Amino acid sequence: MGMKDRRLESRYLCADMVRVDWVHGENEFRTAEGVLEDICSPGACVQMEQAIPLGAAIMLTIGGSDFTGSVCYCVLKDFGYFVGIRFAEDDSWNRDRANPQHLFNPQVLAGR
DSSP, rough: OHHHHHHHSSEOOOOOOOEEEEEEETEEEEEEEEEEEEEEEEEEEEEEEEEEOTTOOOEEETTEEEEEEEEEEEETTTTTTEEEEEOOOGGOOOTTOOOOOOOOHHHHHTTT
């Protein structure tokens, strides 16, 4: 799926605390809390206090549901790192699997 296609997905803004686990280096596992910024079927963005390397295998835990994937971007902004996660093809997000508390669809505001 190209970047253009991905943007056609409904992206929901969030503000939930989530758990992030990733593989660092050869076989070191790390865990941290993050803030779920937005989520859609193919991926999510999490604000973290530390950078996570591009391509790292990653697991995002929202409530009691786990989503696996890989890091597709990591950008330093004002208050931390924004880490983009592309979910594995067979592990896409939907509201039935995990429904973050502060879910908001900006398209509603735009009148779409």
